[in-house]
Amino acid sequence: MKKHLFSTLLAAMMVATCMAGCGNDTSDSQSSQSSSTETSGSADSSAAESGDAEADPYAEHLSFEVFTIDGSEDMMDYPLVKEACEKFNFDFTIQLVAWDNWDDVTRTLAATDSFPEVIAWYNLNYSEYVEWAQEGVFKALPSDMSAYPNLEALTEKYTIFQKLLVDDQLYAFPKIKNNNPYNEYDSYMFAYRRDWAQAMGLDYEPVQDMTWDEFKEYLQKVKEEDPGQLGDKLIPFDFENGGNSWCGFARKWNPYISGYKMVDGQYVWGAPDPTSMDAINEIKELYDTGLLAVDSYVDANNAGRERFLAGRSAVFYGNLGPSILQETANDMVNNIDGFEEEDLGLFTVKMEDGKYAVSQMDEWWGAFAFNHSCRDEVMDRWLAVGNWLLENEQIEKYAYGVEGEDWTKDENGNVTLNYTAEDASAGGSKAYITNQRTFQKFFILEGLDLFLEGNPNASDYVINDLFKKNMEVWESNPNYTPSNYDISYFSSPEKDAFASTLNGTSDNFIQAVLSDDPQATWDQFIKENQAQADKACAEINEVFGE
Amino acid sequence: MELAKKRHKKIEAFDVVNLIVLTALLVIVLVPFYLTVVQSFMTQQEYIMNTNTLWPKEPTLGNYRDIFVGSTMVRSFGNSVFYTVFGVIFSMILTTTLAYGLSKRNYPGRAIFQNMVIFTMYFSGGLIPFFLLVKQLGLINTRWSIVIPSALSIFNMIILRNFFEQLPPDLGEAATLDGAGPLRVFWQIDLPLVKPAMATLVLFYAVGRWNEWFNASLFLGNAKYWPMQLELRQILWSSTSIVGNIPPEVGRPSFSEGLKAAAVMITMLPIMMVYPFLQRYFVKGVMIGAIKS
Numbered sequence: 153m154k155k156h157l158f159s160t161l162l163a164a165m166m167v168a169t170c171m172a173g174c175g176n177d178t179s180d181s182q183s184s185q186s187s188s189t190e191t192s193g194s195a196d197s198s199a200a201e202s203g204d205a206e207a208d209p210y211a212e213h214l215s216f217e218v219f220t221i222d223g224s225e226d227m228m229d230y231p232l233v234k235e236a237c238e239k240f241n242f243d244f245t246i247q248l249v250a251w252d253n254w255d256d257v258t259r260t261l262a263a264t265d266s267f268p269e270v271i272a273w274y275n276l277n278y279s280e281y282v283e284w285a286q287e288g289v290f291k292a293l294p295s296d297m298s299a300y301p302n303l304e305a306l307t308e309k310y311t312i313f314q315k316l317l318v319d320d321q322l323y324a325f326p327k328i329k330n331n332n333p334y335n336e337y338d339s340y341m342f343a344y345r346r347d348w349a350q351a352m353g354l355d356y357e358p359v360q361d362m363t364w365d366e367f368k369e370y371l372q373k374v375k376e377e378d379p380g381q382l383g384d385k386l387i388p389f390d391f392e393n394g395g396n397s398w399c400g401f402a403r404k405w406n407p408y409i410s411g412y413k414m415v416d417g418q419y420v421w422g423a424p425d426p427t428s429m430d431a432i433n434e435i436k437e438l439y440d441t442g443l444l445a446v447d448s449y450v451d452a453n454n455a456g457r458e459r460f461l462a463g464r465s466a467v468f469y470g471n472l473g474p475s476i477l478q479e480t481a482n483d484m485v486n487n488i489d490g491f492e493e494e495d496l497g498l499f500t501v502k503m504e505d506g507k508y509a510v511s512q513m514d515e516w517w518g519a520f521a522f523n524h525s526c527r528d529e530v531m532d533r534w535l536a537v538g539n540w541l542l543e544n545e546q547i548e549k550y551a552y553g554v555e556g557e558d559w560t561k562d563e564n565g566n567v568t569l570n571y572t573a574e575d576a577s578a579g580g581s582k583a584y585i586t587n588q589r590t591f592q593k594f595f596i597l598e599g600l601d602l603f604l605e606g607n608p609n610a611s612d613y614v615i616n617d618l619f620k621k622n623m624e625v626w627e628s629n630p631n632y633t634p635s636n637y638d639i640s641y642f643s644s645p646e647k648d649a650f651a652s653t654l655n656g657t658s659d660n661f662i663q664a665v666l667s668d669d670p671q672a673t674w675d676q677f678i679k680e681n682q683a684q685a686d687k688a689c690a691e692i693n694e695v696f697g698e
Numbered sequence: 699m700e701l702a703k704k705r706h707k708k709i710e711a712f713d714v715v716n717l718i719v720l721t722a723l724l725v726i727v728l729v730p731f732y733l734t735v736v737q738s739f740m741t742q743q744e745y746i747m748n749t750n751t752l753w754p755k756e757p758t759l760g761n762y763r764d765i766f767v768g769s770t771m772v773r774s775f776g777n778s779v780f781y782t783v784f785g786v787i788f789s790m791i792l793t794t795t796l797a798y799g800l801s802k803r804n805y806p807g808r809a810i811f812q813n814m815v816i817f818t819m820y821f822s823g824g825l826i827p828f829f830l831l832v833k834q835l836g837l838i839n840t841r842w843s844i845v846i847p848s849a850l851s852i853f854n855m856i857i858l859r860n861f862f863e864q865l866p867p868d869l870g871e872a873a874t875l876d877g878a879g880p881l882r883v884f885w886q887i888d889l890p891l892v893k894p895a896m897a898t899l900v901l902f903y904a905v906g907r908w909n910e911w912f913n914a915s916l917f918l919g920n921a922k923y924w925p926m927q928l929e930l931r932q933i934l935w936s937s938t939s940i941v942g943n944i945p946p947e948v949g950r951p952s953f954s955e956g957l958k959a960a961a962v963m964i965t966m967l968p969i970m971m972v973y974p975f976l977q978r979y980f981v982k983g984v985m986i987g988a989i990k991s
Contacts, residue, residue, distance in 0.1 A: 245920030251935040462746035579767040
């Protein structure tokens with residue numbers, strides 16, 4: 153009898169513990185948030201204070217937390233952050249998240265209503281964003297953004313803002329990838345070693361135009377003549393992530409290979425299009441003739457990029473936005489004996505139709521948002537800081553450091569830096585110049601500073617003679633594929649179920665390239681998945697079909 | 699003569715096969731380990747030109763320097779030591795006391811307690827209730843969120859309970875007759891006899907604590923409490939930030955393979971150093987001859 157009574161009591165205790173653990177903590181979090189606002193004076197003086205507030209909208213000091221993958225403890229000491237905190241009268245603490253556990257932590261915090269007031273959101277998942285916005289996880293941004301003109305200008309310039317509206321309200325502010333001011337093209341380009349071309353007697357331009365066949369002939373010539381005298385270490389052509397980049401490269405033949413294509417007013421699965429096999433055959437030819445590194449089909453972690461930077465590859469295909477292109481040039485100058493910036497060139501390659509196959513660049517990556525319980529004044533303060541950071545003066549500060557101390561500008565607008573690259577790198581005395589960029593990345597991704605007038609960090613050759621010229625050549629005759637946000641962000645049961653197959657296109661592409669019978673291998677992939685694709689397309693066409 | 703014969707025992711085919719298989723296993727284990735050591739001392743340039751080399755032509759400590767640049771690695775190392783030392787002590791206290799109690803067959807309600815405990819091994823509340831519980835306990839963003847919630851491993855407790863159950867009850871009874879109380883019997887008689895099992899569990903717990911990162915990533919928003927594993931993951935991420943879905947504008951790449959190798963060495967060495975100190979306890983036989991009944 154005693155045993156039964158005892159066990160019943162224990163069971164009841166366990167249930168009570170579980171119930172306590174599942175309780176709501178909203179009141180606690182709300183009280184802690186409101187307590188973090190430091191107000192001076194009593195309620196009697198509130199009228200006078202409101203008068204002050206009108207004169208100075210930032211009279212009240214605010215403290216809040218920011219959820220992010222970026223940031224460090226000394227962040228508050230960075231001059232730009234310090235200035236922002238003083239100017240806008242706030243301070244914040246970082247709730248740091250490890251990148252590779254971002255999804256787990258974010259979802260857990262969303263499910264338990266544990267987000268801090270400000271969320272610097274990385275890798276925003278669109279369907280989750282919509283779901284959480286509808287469920288009230290976030291606080292809507294003001295519909296009138298005129299108080300923040302620089303942010304408002306972005307909302308008008310980029311189409312993604314329209315796509316992020318949920319019930320006509322914006323719940324997250326996407327961080328724009330502002331790295332190509334010339335057009336909407338993405339920056340996946342061919343970089344080549346001009347010094348090696350010259351060594352083979354080819355007087356190529358910094359941006360050398362050629363057809364796909366001429367490109368292949370060039371690679372063959374590199375292989376035969378080995379201008380770098382590397383022997384079996386030579387790789388004529390390299391991709392960013394080897395085989396894992398092949399499917400992306402195949403978009404030059406079939407832009408819809410891992411997505412959906414509109415045919416006669418109806419969306420169909422893109423992979424079965426015959427142009428997929430054209431891409432497979434072309435890449436297989438490169439691979440079988442030894443123009444690609446033999447083990448590169450398993451590459452990851454930028455192995456191809458590292459090989460190019462180290463001087464093993466003659467031509468490299470990958471993301472070469474201005475900042476990356478500049479870094480590529482810098483790294484190659486540092487890594488390769490005798491290599492100069494002008495030894496780096498770009499190829500513009502016309503495909504079989506005589507056009508340059510280009511896609512629309514992704515406009516954004518990540519966003520910042522606000523927890524539903526975020527105070528209005530915190531949201532206002534954060535938006536004001538974001539707006540301020542987009543001013544040219546602030547862009548110069550995060551690019552060069554403290555004006556007068558770290559850099560000076562003459563009457564012609566030429567900037568002189570008072571530090572070396574080593575000073576600004578990790579562990580250096582001026583490391584804050586590099587580190588404080590993380591603060592800017594809360595709001596917008598890098599790229600803005602590269603186009604500042606007289607920026608000594610950006611070379612005229614890299615930015616204008618290479619990047620800009622490449623974009624001009626592409627613009628002369630593009631075969632342009634725009635992004636289709638409607639389809640990308642459309643969610644339905646069968647389409648969502650088919651997403652894993654689309655993600656697996658790359659693996660099947662690699663298998664087809666390596667196969668003795670690529671047609672059969674690819675056909676098998678298509679055959680196995682066509683039925684599911686048809687179901688997904690049926691759902692898409694129900695909404696978007698004509 | 700006989701002794702000499704024994705010493706020069708004839709080598710049989712089995713011994714040869716055994717030797718070959720064990721040597722092959724040794725090579726399989728040691729070669730990747732050795733290559734990782736070598737890789738951690740290589741420059742990016744040399745690694746890319748000669749990925750599998752026996753020793754770098756120009757060894758560098760650059761990868762180790764890149765990991766330790768700034769003060770966060772030293773601090774996170776200290777955090778990991780804290781979580782390991784205090785976590786293991788706390789875990790062992792809970793494990794030994796619970797296992798000892800459940801090993802006593804005359805303990806009232808033993809079966810109920812045991813089933814309740816074992817139930818949690820098979821069925822957990824899931825991540826969200828776990829997070830809510832830790833939050834309600836006020837442990838979020840404290841070091842104790844790493845030490846307390848995962849302090850007891852039921853699996854380890856069962857192992858230890860079985861060891862306690864194998865102890866002859868006569869020992870405790872004899873001590874009781876001599877005037878020892880239950881605590882003294884536990885502490886001075888029974889506990890020393892399960893040292894091999896405890897040494898094993900200490901190692902299990904220590905390795906688990908040392909490698910801990912998931913709970914830390916969930917409960918610790920303040921990076922000053924982060925253990926070394928989480929810090930290393932962050933460093934590695936920032937070194938390979940062009941990988942996957944992360945745009946290059948977010949971070950800048952460095953020699954990720956070298957950093958990874960250096961990180962593996964830094965992570966592995968301290969916990970490897972614990973083994974020699976515990977190895978002697980693994981040798982069984984403490985009980986042999988202790989009792990004649």
